[in-house]
Amino acid sequence: MTTPLTARDRAKAERADALLTEAARLFAERGYSGVSLEDIGTAVGVSGPAVYRHFAGKQALLGAVLVKVSEDLVSGGTRVCSEAVTTDDRIRALIRFHVDFALGKADVIRVHDRDLAHLSSEDHAEVRRLQREYIDLWIAALAPVHEAPADELRMRVQACFGLINSTPHSTRAASRSKQSTAALLSSMALAALVA
Numbered sequence: 001m002t003t004p005l006t007a008r009d010r011a012k013a014e015r016a017d018a019l020l021t022e023a024a025r026l027f028a029e030r031g032y033s034g035v036s037l038e039d040i041g042t043a044v045g046v047s048g049p050a051v052y053r054h055f056a057g058k059q060a061l062l063g064a065v066l067v068k069v070s071e072d073l074v075s076g077g078t079r080v081c082s083e084a085v086t087t088d089d090r091i092r093a094l095i096r097f098h099v100d101f102a103l104g105k106a107d108v109i110r111v112h113d114r115d116l117a118h119l120s121s122e123d124h125a126e127v128r129r130l131q132r133e134y135i136d137l138w139i140a141a142l143a144p145v146h147e148a149p150a151d152e153l154r155m156r157v158q159a160c161f162g163l164i165n166s167t168p169h170s171t172r173a174a175s176r177s178k179q180s181t182a183a184l185l186s187s188m189a190l191a192a193l194v195a
Contacts, residue, residue, distance in 0.1 A: 016054045018044040020068065023061045028107035032062060032115040062115060063123030069108045070130035073101065077137045090141040095160075095189045099182050102164045109165050145194055160189050 005013070022043035026035045037058050038048030055061040080097045084090035102109060112127075119127065138157040139150060146153060164185055 012054070015044065015046070019051060019054055019061065020065050024065050024105075024107040024111055027062065027065070027115055028110040032058070032111075032118045037061075059118060059120055059123075062111070063119050063126075065108060066112055066116070066119065066127050067123055067130070069105060069112075070127050070134070073098075073134045074130050074137070076101070077134055081137055081141060087141065087144045091145070091193060092186075092190065094138055094141055095164075095186050095193075096182075098161070098164050099185045099189065102167050102185070103178055103182060106167070113165075142193060156193055160192050163192055164189055 019040060023035070023040050026039055026043060035058070036048065037051045040058075040061065041048040041051045051061070055064060076097055077094060080093040081090050084093045116124065116127070135154060135157050138160075139153045142153050142156060146156070167181070167185060
């Protein structure tokens with residue numbers, strides 16, 4: 001049996017989540033080097049030194065942002081795969097899941113694209129391990145559709161990610177609704193995967 005969280009524990013967890021959200025936003029806007037712990041703390045209403053109560057430093061905060069999103073992708077991808085009945089359902093569910101991620105977590109995609117090199121070696125290795133695990137979910141879903149070597153399936157999956165993940169860079173000022181953007185991306189991703 002787990003012990004229920006106290007109000008203080010909940011507040012601490014909420015503050016850590018707020019720090020992760022604001023760090024991702026600020027890193028996306030200014031880049032890792034253009035943001036200080038003071039900037040991140042101010043964004044959530046605490047001093048820069050108070051951030052150390054939650055994270056060992058700016059690099060640890062960046063690591064927490066990118067490791068958490070990678071864990072979320074693996075757990076979400078695993079969930080949608082397990083809920084799907086057919087191969088087609090599984091592929092479409094993964095696409096919907098990833099499109100929703102890309103449209104909802106654009107800041108994190110920008111941070112990953114630009115600031116991955118600033119991670120500690122441990123966090124970098126963990127992010128890469130989780131990314132391989134996520135890609136493997138997609139390869140397993142795609143394998144029944146294509147009798148192709150794993151490296152070709154991997155290339156299809158990574159090209160699909162490139163298509164979907166480029167969206168945060170190109171749709172910021174777009175006049176399309178999120179729903180129509182999601183529908184267009186989903187149909188393009190499916191076509192790319194099964195071509």
